[in-house]
Amino acid sequence: MSKISLRNIVKKYPNAEHCSVSDFNLDIEEGEFIVLVGPSGCGKSTTLRMIAGLEDITSGEFILDGEVVNNVSSKDRDIAMVFQSYALYPHMSVRENVGYGLKLRNYPAETTKKQVDEISKDLFLTQYLERKPKELSGGQRQRVALGRAMVRTPKLYLMDEPLSNLDAKLRTTTRSEISRMHRAKGAITIYVTHDQVEAMTMADRIVLMSMGEVQQIGSPKELFTNPKNCFVATFMGMPSMNLIEGSYKAGNFSCDSFTIAVSDTDKKILDDAGYDGKSLFLGARSSAIRSGKKYEEAFPNSCFETTAMNVEYLGDSVNVFFNAEPNNLFVGTLGTGEREVEVDEKVTLVLDNTKLHFFDSETEESIKYTINQVK
Numbered sequence: 001m002s003k004i005s006l007r008n009i010v011k012k013y014p015n016a017e018h019c020s021v022s023d024f025n026l027d028i029e030e031g032e033f034i035v036l037v038g039p040s041g042c043g044k045s046t047t048l049r050m051i052a053g054l055e056d057i058t059s060g061e062f063i064l065d066g067e068v069v070n071n072v073s074s075k076d077r078d079i080a081m082v083f084q085s086y087a088l089y090p091h092m093s094v095r096e097n098v099g100y101g102l103k104l105r106n107y108p109a110e111t112t113k114k115q116v117d118e119i120s121k122d123l124f125l126t127q128y129l130e131r132k133p134k135e136l137s138g139g140q141r142q143r144v145a146l147g148r149a150m151v152r153t154p155k156l157y158l159m160d161e162p163l164s165n166l167d168a169k170l171r172t173t174t175r176s177e178i179s180r181m182h183r184a185k186g187a188i189t190i191y192v193t194h195d196q197v198e199a200m201t202m203a204d205r206i207v208l209m210s211m212g213e214v215q216q217i218g219s220p221k222e223l224f225t226n227p228k229n230c231f232v233a234t235f236m237g238m239p240s241m242n243l244i245e246g247s248y249k250a251g252n253f254s255c256d257s258f259t260i261a262v263s264d265t266d267k268k269i270l271d272d273a274g275y276d277g278k279s280l281f282l283g284a285r286s287s288a289i290r291s292g293k294k295y296e297e298a299f300p301n302s303c304f305e306t307t308a309m310n311v312e313y314l315g316d317s318v319n320v321f322f323n324a325e326p327n328n329l330f331v332g333t334l335g336t337g338e339r340e341v342e343v344d345e346k347v348t349l350v351l352d353n354t355k356l357h358f359f360d361s362e363t364e365e366s367i368k369y370t371i372n373q374v375k
């Protein structure tokens with residue numbers, strides 16, 4: 001079983017003005033599934049390629065099992081990789097492609113056959129084993145690339161957006177197949193995606209990046225319930241957290257279209273942190289915005305009337321956009337079970353003030369982050 005430390009890793013490409021990755025620090029425990037997630041261009045692939053040995057590390061240390069391996073060549077790092085561009089061997093059949101890594105390492109033919117059969121079954125490839133890559137769809141090729149990596153048990157699996165060529169249904173099944181295979185193999189997996197759903201569903205720990213910098217590292221639950229800043233708050237979770245610009249005074253938050261009372265706990269936190277009379281962002285997830293008598297009675301001082309601007313029917317749930325200057329509110333699942341909301345209808349919304357987040361309007365850092373962390 002392996003352990004990894006990435007210490008102060010920096011990548012500056014030759015001639016680039018800015019660093020693509022700046023001061024990346026992470027210790028990975030045996031068997032962990034780490035997901036690097038963030039918007040396109042934030043430095044995920046660059047980080048993964050440095051770990052793979054395909055890109056030089058400008059400064060910092062990559063430590064694998066206690067040894068600095070910055071200068072160890074890619075083929076000597078005992079890693080298996082899957083990339084978005086799957087690069088299969090065109091002249092080989094699916095069976096030969098999947099078994100290639102085992103053949104290179106002189107596995108007996110019988111063992112190779114057995115392992116290739118097993119992994120192909122898991123990845124729904126059994127019926128294509130004798131075909132050549134050009135006779136497969138993009139999604140099937142991507143699964144062959146996955147099979148080729150997962151047939152072995154290396155020290156480390158590295159995957160860069162391996163599901164992006166699959167359709168939505170196959171993405172969901174393959175996602176859970178990768179998680180299952182990871183648990184069975186027990187080797188560290190570092191998985192790159194821009195999709196927060198993949199990050200939430202697959203990761204033991206998520207590393208969320210933006211513009212080359214790590215924003216927050218933690219379990220999916222930690223990032224969802226205690227986001228460190230506005231970026232993390234709005235990136236993780238579907239629907240995205242609503243951020244409303246306003247100000248705080250004497251236990252009340254006010255924006256252009258409403259004033260609500262914050263909870264006693266939040267009042268103390270905001271007062272102690274010196275926010276009385278200051279501007280800040282209120283963060284409310286869809287689940288903290290409700291409507292109906294029950295909620296109005298529970299939170300009588302955090303109700304306000306607004307207008308539904310758009311309604312999206314999704315079957316099990318309904319999304320509603322409300323006017324709430326200076327920002328609009330997006331609420332998923334509001335009104336289902338009780339009644340349907342219509343466009344232009346006036347609705348009394350209730351903020352469940354036990355579930356609110358607050359962010360500094362200048363730094364965009366969460367005001368409750370450290371306090372929640374200690375709990």
Ligand SMILES: Nc1ncnc2c1ncn2[C@@H]1O[C@H](COP(=O)(O)OP(=O)(O)O)[C@@H](O)[C@H]1O
Nearest residue numbers: 013016020038039040041042043044045046047
């Ligand atoms: N070979 C390269 N030379 C110069 N800049 C690069 C190179 N590869 C990537 N970059 C830049 O580094 C940044 C991070 O890229 P990348 O790691 O590919 O992002 P991601 O995988 O998160 O989309 C981007 O600004 C990108 O333009």
Ligand SMILES: [Mg+2]
Nearest residue numbers: 044045046160
């Ligand atoms: Mg990338």
